[in-house]
Amino acid sequence: MSETHDTFTHDLVIVGAGPAGMAAAIEAAQCGLRTVVLDEQPRAGGQIYRNVTVAPETVARLLGPDYRRGADLARRFALANVDIHHQTTVWDISRDLTVMAQKVDRSFRARAPQLLIASGAMERPSPMPGWTLPGVLNAGAAQIALKTGGQIPDGRVVLIGGGPLLLLVACQLLEAGARIAAIVETSPASNRKQALPHVWGALRTPALLVKGLRMLQTIKRAGVPLFKHATDVRIDSGGEDRPDAAQRVGSVSFSASGVAHRLDTDMVLLHHGVVPNTQISRLLRVDHAWSDAQLAWQPTVDEWGQTSLSGFRMAGDGTAIAGALAAEASGAIAAIGAAVALGKLDVDRARERAAPWRVRLAKQTAIRPFLDALYRPPKWLTECADETVVCRCEEVTAGRIREMVRLGCQGPNQTKFYSRCGMGPCQGRMCGITVTQVLAQALGASPQQVGAYRIRAPLKPISLGSIAALEPSVTPTK
């Protein structure tokens, strides 16, 4: 091993500058840790506070106070005594915690005894016939369009799915002047009964419940048709007679309350909740557990964010979905944990320092069981029709995966091997969770037994030139 490979460039490397990463960096700097933050986006904020430092006043107002509060966090982050690298893509991390990243076509190395991944969440894929058509986006994408470009859908929009974000995006788009043709909720009727026992936890944060009820009211007052418990949802193009219409979404069909509906639309926004982005934790082969409550993989972490690999911590929605305020708290707590591991803080001081964060964390997570049950995605989403494309990159259908099970495939790495499912540019990010669930159903096994894709470097496409231009180590920004 070369000399540079063994040398630590910092005490702590943080990947991601969303609420968890930013709060962790601030806390780490206060604890005296030499910290570097690597973030893929042009500026701090993650997805939830994307562009918050530069968003025009009118746009920030449309997005509301929950978005604007991120500006203060981003400001404190920018002032913290940490090195910050934006537009920096992490493309490999080895189990000795050496991080390989790329910034402006050049790769460099960062290494510290402590590594904190704050990779955040991604929207759960919503596989259904027609979801690959141009004009079909995730609901979160429409919100990002507003955050990053001050742009709203041009034409009629149908929102499909369930969850707080679906309602929030609908309200924000209405406020911004978009034309919402309908909201098609897919949460099954049985969810309400399942959610009821959790209502006491939700009452610990009444403000969130009030927010939810207000959103429903806004939608009702705007006169937007709201269909409930929809099934048999499919998206079709605008027809084959006009070449441009055939290339994009034209209508949505579904059943609701026993009635078949077909709505013409220019855009479809999908949303079935968010799931942890586990690409890096999978690369590092740490323990993950399938959460039946959140229907997603969660890397296993202790109360200080420590994973099953010593020195490697995770925080925020990348570990379990709990929202931005919880992510800030778990980020700070993980940084305190790193300070203890580095001998910069004794355990008693650390407990004291973490205590107020833990209070906030408990408050924010109290409503989750209620929301998880109320907006649990319908079973039909992963019991999708054979024709449904599951792997968007390699265009592998649910039927093909089931066929491979009949031929003897036992897990996602075998179906990948036989069909390239999960081997395209997104490297299984979009299909991984669906493939595991489809396989689990077909095999009569649990997702935990079926497992997940093995993830390998490079995590993102990089050029050989970038590796050839490798710099010995990260250059400080401050």
Place this chain on the structure above:
Amino acid sequence: MFKQVDLPAAEMQREVCIYVEGRATQVRAGQTLAMALLGDGVVPFRRTPVSGSPRTPLCLMGVCFDCLVEVDGSQNVQSCLVEVREGMQVRLPLGARRLEEAV
């Protein structure tokens, strides 16, 4: 596919010129290339190498890779993660590459 919300003049970003398949188009600075293309009505961004089916971005946050385009000669750039720059040359990957193009 997308349009700008009405902003007061003071909040408007200046315009930059980018080239999409050689066609010059004025877009607002400070936005990602993916948003600029969506605002400019570019459909599709790419065609899949497998069946040639048309695609535009799904996630706009670096996960789905359906926004891949060629930027200033670099292929497979996630257009949702780069901001527009004056003079940016954008090409749309419309199908699998042929060997003669690759060499």
